[in-house]
Amino acid sequence: MILVLLGPPGAGKGTQATRLSEVFGLEHLSSGDVLRAERKSGTDLGQRVASYMDAGELVPDEIIIEVILARVLKAAEGSGVLLDGFPRTAAQAQKLDESLEAAGGGVDLVVSLVVPDEPIVARITGRRSCPTCGSVYHIASLPPKAEGVCDKDGTALVQRSDDTEEVVAQRLAAYHAQTEPLEAYYREQGLLAEVDGTQDIDAVFVQSREVVRSRVGKVGS
Ligand code: AMP
Numbered sequence: 001m002i003l004v005l006l007g008p009p010g011a012g013k014g015t016q017a018t019r020l021s022e023v024f025g026l027e028h029l030s031s032g033d034v035l036r037a038e039r040k041s042g043t044d045l046g047q048r049v050a051s052y053m054d055a056g057e058l059v060p061d062e063i064i065i066e067v068i069l070a071r072v073l074k075a076a077e078g079s080g081v082l083l084d085g086f087p088r089t090a091a092q093a094q095k096l097d098e099s100l101e102a103a104g105g106g107v108d109l110v111v112s113l114v115v116p117d118e119p120i121v122a123r124i125t126g127r128r129s130c131p132t133c134g135s136v137y138h139i140a141s142l143p144p145k146a147e148g149v150c151d152k153d154g155t156a157l158v159q160r161s162d163d164t165e166e167v168v169a170q171r172l173a174a175y176h177a178q179t180e181p182l183e184a185y186y187r188e189q190g191l192l193a194e195v196d197g198t199q200d201i202d203a204v205f206v207q208s209r210e211v212v213r214s215r216v217g218k219v220g221s
Contacts, residue, residue, distance in 0.1 A: 001080040006182060007113035009171045010123040011197045012204060014136050017084040019205050024212060027075040031068050031086040053162055056170030058178055061091045069099055076105060088179045109215045110186040111208050113197035117172060124168045128157040
């Protein structure tokens with residue numbers, strides 16, 4: 001199964017992707033995580049993408065396609081993949097479709113987490129993550145058991161450098177201009193399922209899981 005999670009920054013894609021990929025046995029592929037790992041390792045690629053990420057802009061399509069597509073195709077050969085943060089532009093979505101078609105497959109379902117702009121800034125600026133295991137917390141809605149420390153491995157939590165108020169505005173602008181049109185693209189293909197992302201985390205998860213389950217049933221029948 002190839003599942004795509006769409007939604008603005010701060011919609012909860014990462015949190016839901018972790019849970020959904022566990023339940024459905026999918027590989028969780030986060031383009032943002034891949035890019036952050038490249039930056040952390042100081043690779044050429046990491047250096048090439050840093051300025052875009054810090055400014056809240058999308059990395060150019062040719063770079064992201066080169067980096068992510070091969071991983072998607074590899075994961076698609078296995079038990080399936082949940083795409084979190086890719087595709088994010090029409091060009092990326094078209095390229096993904098072409099490549100999957102050439103391999104005899106296609107996207108099975110797109111779950112769009114719908115969240116209006118207003119709560120996004122508070123959601124993002126309160127976000128903290130573990131640099132060791134990648135677990136994501138929120139200082140108000142999903143706090144760790146001990147303040148500032150990861151529940152799983154005790155590492156001190158950090159704030160992403162692009163999770164500041166100034167950068168969020170740019171990331172939202174990029175989302176509306178470049179990513180939101182993908183909803184129409186997938187709706188036309190009959191692949192879009194919308195989930196109200198303003199509900200609490202468990203409710204969003206249950207609704208997303210049921211939407212995927214009903215789809216998997218259809219795929220299998
Ligand atoms: P995320 O962790 O998904 O919020 O991504 C963080 C940043 O990585 C984004 O603001 C972009 O600069 C970059 N990025 C991640 N995925 C993509 C993508 N599919 N296309 C372009 N840029 C991306």
